[in-house]
Amino acid sequence: MGSNRLLFLASMALSGALQASDAPTTVPLEDFNRxxxxxxxxxxxxxxxxxxxxxxxxxxxxxxxxxxxxxxxxxxxxxxxxxxxxxxxxxxxxxxxxxxxxxxxxxxxxxxxxxxxxxxxxxxxxxxxxxxxxxxxxxxxxxxxxxxxxxxxxxxxxxxxxxxxxxxxxxGDRAELMEMDTFTGRMKRLARAPARNCDFVLDADDKPAFANCADNKDRDSFTEGHGQVYRRADGDWTKIFDSRETAGRLRVSHVDPDGTVYAVQHDNAKPNVMGRLDPQTGAFSPLDSDPRVDMLGEVIAADGKTLIGVTRMPGKPEVRYIREEHPDAQLLAQLSAAFPGQYVSLGGATLDGNKMVVSVQSDRNPGEFYLYDKSTKQARYLVSTRRWIDPELMSEMRPFTMTARDGVTLSGYLTVPKGRELKGLPMIVNPHGGPHGPRDMWGFNPEVQLFANRGYLVLQVDFRGSGGYGKAFEQMGYGEWGGTMQDDVTDATQWAIAQGYADPERICIYGASYGAYAALMGAVREPDLYRCTVGYVGVYDLRLMYSEGDIRESDTGGNYLESVIGKDRSKLDERSPAARASEIKIPVFLAAGGRDRRTPPEQTDAMEAALIAAGNAPRENILEPKEGHGFYEVPARNNIYSKMLAFFGEHIGGTVTVGESRTESASGGSD
Missing domain, CATH: 2.40.128.660 (Uncharacterised protein PF15525, DUF4652)
Structure with missing residues (x-):
């Protein structure tokens, strides 16, 4: 019997006790917040x-x-x-x-x-x-x-x-490679970096082979600079790449036992490319690329040294094999076939490579870990991340692409309530935080699953400015807070309506951090599109970002603010929900953490005061004094989400039961 069949049987045995009908089942609120x-x-x-x-x-x-x-x-x-x-x-x-x-x-x-x-x-x-x-x-x-x-x-x-x-x-900074004694902490120097701001790359024998360095002396902004790659041989460093002399950037990522050198290249615009690097000449040969998305990571064999593939996420995560003939590449393909619809990844292995940890996860499965034994070709279940969650009760996360009003292609996800037809559903629009660098990812999201379990279609769109789609796409959002970035959220909402997925009379917008900013600016910019808005640990007054919070406290943070929101006071006011509170006509829900250093509670205070002055006081304004940038303690999380669900239920609830929870576990799990 093949190893993939054995693993498939193992997975079926584990999930068999949790099979459920397609009828929607209300899962306890606490199960999503634990x-x-x-x-x-x-x-x-x-x-x-x-x-x-x-x-x-x-x-x-x-x-x-x-x-x-x-x-x-x-x-x-x-x-x-x-x-x-x-x-x-x-x-x-x-x-x-x-x-x-x-x-x-x-x-x-x-x-x-x-x-x-x-x-x-x-x-x-x-x-x-x-x-x-x-x-x-x-x-x-x-x-x-x-x-x-x-x-x-x-x-x-x-x-x-x-x-x-x-x-x-x-x-900039200077780096050294040291050997550390794990019993005494004493160190012995093995090599000095050839320049400032360098990171070492070792070969398969743990010898320093390359250094990726950055020269930021004459950079134009916080995102720009120049990169160099150095090769080390016989104790001497030789520069083999300099971005000042050629277009784009390059960094060495891995050296295989056979001496193959892998590098990642990008041109400060399109998504990055994985390829081989000639260590003598610095010549780059592409192996894997995608016109839409960056590489997420490398896939390493059980020996911890051989690169067998890379991962990208154009919608769902994909493994692109670099060495298809490698036994571990074939094993990973078998494991993936054993868990259809899920993402399987190889974890750490024993020193002999015979036993390895395998991770299995999906949009509905929070994550399970198995131990695979190569000698027996069998998998043994180890632990789960959230064993009380029944994947059969969770909702599907469907990737989509659409075209914005100016022709830019946008990607995102629709999480469809289990057992419901994708037609005329009440919808929560959920812009992500960041906003520059992060993106929405396919996988288990407790918050999104909670909303879907209560009957809501959840829309997440990677508006311009999001990371993971190449530097040009990210930089399209600089200076566009409340501008084209907001237009993208609006266009995605209108797209879902045009497709017949969402009921245009039952849509709310909710976000956290930058997502809270987008939620409140959505209420400003589109007064007739949404029925309610929720801002959680958000930023609402762009001027305050220069006087409150931890971003402004470093030179890099100051450069970031100047690059992404600018310093023009009139434009900052124009793009601030707090300065335009009189234009918000729909019900508002706010929440903040008293110890939040990223978006301090002064931001929420400013938004609340402006709404009160405009005659539209927030229906809820939760302040948790001991919480930070998002609530961590389960009681605080239960409180905010129960009130948030009641808020949504009041304004777009319809026939779906919302806001209720039970104290027992849906799948019989316990703490």
């Missing part, structure tokens, strides 16, 4: 342990499980309310991990710079890099950043790290 049980999952090099991050309270811990019975043998956690973020196996039974602080649902966690090492069973713990930036040997200063580059997994005492020293000068 945090994932496990996130990243990695097997130890010797195959004896499984390590995974897991939330406990308001922070993430590192759990080590015994592979024999999957019972926890140790829980590693940090003091001072810090969470464990990135981690990896530094050896057969030794872990390294770093610390972070959480700032809310929509904020990027802020790394503290600390690194720790500990044995799987909790013995021989060691602080390697402290918050103050010093190691136990005193070799690292506060201005230095330590980033692991390679784990020498057969030797738990050594890892390779890049130490980047901030110089504070216009020329």
């Amino acid at each position: 945090h994932a049980e496990y996130t990243a999952v990695r097997i130890s090099p010797n195959g004896e342990y499984l390590a995974a991050t897991a939330p406990i309270g308001d922070r993430d811990v590192l759990v080590v499980l015994d592979m024999k019975d999957l019972k926890p043998i140790k829980v590693h956690q940090l003091p001072d309310n810090k969470s464990i973020a990135g981690f990896f196996w530094a050896g057969p039974d030794r872990l390294m991990f770093t610390a972070t602080r959480k700032f809310g649902q929509f904020a990027q966690p802020g790394g503290t710079g600390e690194w720790y090492a500990v044995d799987a069973n909790g013995e021989r713990p060691r602080v390697l890099v402290t918050y103050e930036g010093t190691t136990t040997s005193g070799s690292t200063s506060f201005s230095q950043r330590v980033s692991p580059v390679s784990a020498l997994r057969e030797d738990a005492s050594r890892v390779l790290v890049q130490v980047t020293t901030g110089t504070g000068s216009e020329e």
Whole structure:
């Protein structure tokens, strides 16, 4: 029996108990708001342990499980309310991990710079890099950043790290490749970067082979600069690429055991291209490209060294194989066939490559992890991210493309309520946050699934300015907050109406962060299109971005603001919902976190005051004093979403039951 058939049977056995009819079933509100049980999952090099991050309270811990019975043998956690973020196996039974602080649902966690090492069973713990930036040997200063580059997994005492020293000068930072002792924190220098602002790329023998560098000295804005690639041979660096001398940018991404060098090229306009690089001449040979979307990542074989493919997401995620003949490429293809309609990816593997973690996820499946054994060709279920979610009760996320009023092609997703015909549905338009860099992605989204479960069609569109579609598409949004970016959201809404998907009399617009800005500007610009609007941890007064919040606190952030919203006061007012509150005629719902540093509550205060002055006070204005950029605690999340659903139900509810929840789990799971 083939391995794909075995895996298919395994997946059917796991999901068989959760089969449900096509009739809509109301899933408890709490089930969508509970945090994932496990996130990243990695097997130890010797195959004896499984390590995974897991939330406990308001922070993430590192759990080590015994592979024999999957019972926890140790829980590693940090003091001072810090969470464990990135981690990896530094050896057969030794872990390294770093610390972070959480700032809310929509904020990027802020790394503290600390690194720790500990044995799987909790013995021989060691602080390697402290918050103050010093190691136990005193070799690292506060201005230095330590980033692991390679784990020498057969030797738990050594890892390779890049130490980047901030110089504070216009020329930029200096990097060194160091060997770190995971028991003492002491370091030994292996190589210095050839220029400023460099990142090392190692070959398959963990030797420094290339350096990708950036020269920002004469850059025109925060997004522009020049790039160089250096090759190292016999201890000497030779420059083989300079963007000042040729069009576009180039960076080396990977070196295979056979010496093949892979690089990613882009021309500051179109989506990036993956290809091979001649290490002697710097000549680039394209292998994979897509006219619409950037490459998301690389697919690495079980040996941790061989590149077998890349992933892109033109709608749903796709694996583009670079080495189709490789056994792991063939295995991945078999695994993907065993889980139709889902995205299968290879995780970490044992040192001998015989056992590997396989991740399976989709728009309806939050994520499951399996252990695949190459010798037996069988898959063993390990853990799920949200085991209480029944995929059979979730809703389909359908990719779409459309044409904006000026001819620009836009992509997005429609999440269709399970059991409902895609026709005349009440709809929530949900512009994403960011806005420059992020994009909407196909996959399980608890918030979107909650709305769909309550009967709403959810529309998400990647308006111009979104990331992932090439630099030109992203830069089309600079200076267009409230302008063509807003037009794209409007055009997508009108498109859904024209297709007959949405009931034009039952549409609300909701977003968080920048999405909240777009939701309120939508109410300003299109007073007759939406029946209600919701802004969650949003920005509403563009002038305030120069005086409140953390973006303005760095030179890069200041340059960003000048590039994307400008400094013209009259235009800032014209593009600010708070300055145009008198034009908002529909009901408004607002929510903010008292500890939000990205879009501080002063933004919501300004919006509320302007609406009150205009005679349209918000129907709800929730302030959670202890929350940040998005609510993290489950009670706070339950509160806001229950009130939000009641708000939607009042204005576009129709025949669909909204806002209700049960306390029991839909699938019988428990904490």
